[in-house]
Amino acid sequence: xxxxxxLILSQAQExxxxxxxxxxxxxxxxxxxxxxxxxxxxxxxxxxxxxTLYPLLRRLxxxxxxxxDWNTDESRPRKFYRVxxxxxxxxxxxxxxxxxxxDSIARLxxxxx
Amino acid sequence: MSxxxxxxxxxxxxxxxxxxxxxxxxxxxxxxxxxxxxxxxGAADPEAAERAVLTEMGDPIRLAAKYADxxxxxxxxxxxxxxxxxLKLLLTTVLPIVVAxxxxxxxxDSNDVGAAIGxxxxxxxxVGAQMIAWLTVVFALIDRSRHRETAVAEVDQWSPDDLPELxxxxxxxxxxxxxxxWNALVLALIVWQHTAAPYRAGNDRIEVLDPALWSGWIWPIxxxxxxxxxxxxxRFATRTCTMLHAGLxxxxxxxxxxxxxxxxxxxxxFNPAFLADVNNGWTVPDAVYTIAVIAVLLVSGSExxxxxxxxxxxx
Numbered sequence: 200x201x202x203x204x205x206l207i208l209s210q211a212q213e214x215x216x217x218x219x220x221x222x223x224x225x226x227x228x229x230x231x232x233x234x235x236x237x238x239x240x241x242x243x244x245x246x247x248x249x250x251t252l253y254p255l256l257r258r259l260x261x262x263x264x265x266x267x268d269w270n271t272d273e274s275r276p277r278k279f280y281r282v283x284x285x286x287x288x289x290x291x292x293x294x295x296x297x298x299x300x301x302d303s304i305a306r307l308x309x310x311x312x
Numbered sequence: 313m314s315x316x317x318x319x320x321x322x323x324x325x326x327x328x329x330x331x332x333x334x335x336x337x338x339x340x341x342x343x344x345x346x347x348x349x350x351x352x353x354g355a356a357d358p359e360a361a362e363r364a365v366l367t368e369m370g371d372p373i374r375l376a377a378k379y380a381d382x383x384x385x386x387x388x389x390x391x392x393x394x395x396x397x398x399l400k401l402l403l404t405t406v407l408p409i410v411v412a413x414x415x416x417x418x419x420x421d422s423n424d425v426g427a428a429i430g431x432x433x434x435x436x437x438x439v440g441a442q443m444i445a446w447l448t449v450v451f452a453l454i455d456r457s458r459h460r461e462t463a464v465a466e467v468d469q470w471s472p473d474d475l476p477e478l479x480x481x482x483x484x485x486x487x488x489x490x491x492x493x494w495n496a497l498v499l500a501l502i503v504w505q506h507t508a509a510p511y512r513a514g515n516d517r518i519e520v521l522d523p524a525l526w527s528g529w530i531w532p533i534x535x536x537x538x539x540x541x542x543x544x545x546x547r548f549a550t551r552t553c554t555m556l557h558a559g560l561x562x563x564x565x566x567x568x569x570x571x572x573x574x575x576x577x578x579x580x581x582f583n584p585a586f587l588a589d590v591n592n593g594w595t596v597p598d599a600v601y602t603i604a605v606i607a608v609l610l611v612s613g614s615e616x617x618x619x620x621x622x623x624x625x626x627x
Contacts, residue, residue, distance in 0.1 A: 233341065234348035250369045253345060254378035257338070269340075275348070278341045 219247050219255065221297060224282055224290035227265060232277040256280055264289055319346050322366050329376035338379060386452045394549045395451045398489060402443050406493030410500070411435040417510060439500070450545045488548040492541055499537040502530065511586055519583050522575075529571040529580075536567030558623040562616045569612040576605045 222245045226236060233253050240247055259265045264286035270279050282290065323342050327335040346365055353361040369375060377384045387395050414435040418428045504510070506526060509517040521530075543561050547553055575581050579601055587596070 232348075233345045234352070238352075248368070249345065249349065250375050250378065253341070254375070254381075257334075257379065258381060275344055276340070277344050277348075278337075 215246065218245060218297075219252070220259065221290065221293045223252075223256065223259065224264065224286050224293065227280050227282045227286075230268070230279040230281040232270070232279050236280070259286070318362055318366055319343060322346070322369070322372060325372035326376045326379065329373065330380045334379070383455075385455075386448070387455050391451055391455050391549055394551070395447070397485065398492075398545065398548050399444065399447055401486070401489040402447065402493060403440060405489065406497070407436065407440055407443065409493070410439050410497060421510065421512070443496075446541075447545065450542055451549060454546055454549050485548065488544050492544045492548070495537050495540045495544070499534060499541070502534065502537075511583075511589075516585075518585050518589075520586050522580050522583050524580065525575065529575050532567045532571050536564045536569075539564030539567065553619060553622040553626055555620075555623045558616075558619040561619045565612045565616055569608055573605045573608050576601050576608065 219240070222240055222243070223236070226239060231239070233249075233256065236256075237247065237249055237252050240252070256265060256267075260267055260280065263283060265280045266283050267278050267280045270277050320343075323339050323346075326342060327339045330338060346362070346369070349365045350358060350361040353364060374384065411432055415428050415432045418424075418431040422428075502521065505520045506523075509519050511518050511520055540561070543557060543564060547557065579596075579598075581601075
């Protein structure tokens with residue numbers, strides 16, 4: 200039975216993988232820096248490792264979905280990320296996709312419960 | 313920034329593997345992120361916390377690959393099957409032929425079974441290693457250039473029309489492997505007869521080809537042969553033949569053919585000392601050279617034409 204547990208764990212990871220982008224685009228409506236974002240995501244139940252999240256933020260920035268600024272007000276300068284208008288549009292599209300997906304899966308799994 | 317903390321060493325290992333224009337920014341961000349995480353872990357023992365955070369971030373090579381959005385493989389899944397197929401063909405067909413030739417030469421030369429076995433083992437190891445090494449280098453380079461292209465232009469549409477005919481592929485695969493093996497063999501033989509001077513005339517060891525060629529016409533021929541081998545490997549790996557490919561092939565082929573035809577027509581191909589010893593005073597008639605020149609030009613001409621035909625059929 201340990202095998203089934205392990206399979207669920209690894210498949211769940213596959214399921215979550217794509218949701219990190221959506222969660223980032225949603226959270227970064229307000230500017231946030233890397234580590235704080237990581238904590239917020241993990242507290243919210245979207246588990247992600249730093250070595251995945253930080254490169255991901257840069258990729259989203261390169262794609263024009265995020266923009267960043269160095270904030271030097273505090274003793275430790277930090278890079279704050281924020282969604283661009285383009286990022287907001289992509290997020291709206293992803294949210295629609297997500298809701299469709301939830302509906303479809305809910306319908307498909309109804310009989311099997 | 314004291315310069316030699318664990319974090320500094322880690323960050324350096326990451327950023328030296330990503331494009332130069334992003335290095336400073338990624339380094340600054342990574343440093344603050346590591347410090348933030350370590351602070352949150354434990355104020356009691358900052359050093360242990362730093363160590364734990366770096367362990368969690370993992371191998372710098374992996375992290376750098378994520379930042380640079382680069383594959384962590386020398387030869388990716390797209391090219392791997394072609395790589396294995398060609399390697400198998402080379403090691404099972406071309407390598408035995410080369411080794412057999414080496415053994416025959418050794419037996420003729422020294423008439424010693426032990427030496428022949430020695431040269432067989434040496435041949436398998438060195439020639440085999442060369443084949444594996446060069447093939448791997450060429451495929452890795454193709455993979456790198458491909459990855460960049462697809463990253464920029466996304467993937468081009470595949471349709472079932474792209475499926476190659478079964479017969480044709482097999483024929484083309486073995487044809488390409490044969491061409492690779494043949495050109496590499498010629499290249500190796502030219503270099504070998506120069507460095508080993510295998511022919512024995514009286515008490516001297518001499519080269520078969522005219523040694524004067526090494527201060528001139530042999531170089532474009534060697535470069536051309538290397539070019540032909542590389543282009544054939546690319547054709548085999550990508551299974552396509554573009555106009556650019558055909559053009560480059562024509563250049564490489566002409567680089568071999570034109571100097572070769574010139575050398576033959578000037579009767580400067582063989583080492584005069586070798587000819588004198590082999591022919592025992594009999595001179596090679598001019599007609600032989602003329603026929604050789606015509607044959608060389610015809611063969612390479614038809615190869616170039618067939619390459620352009622293939623390219624046009626695929627475009």
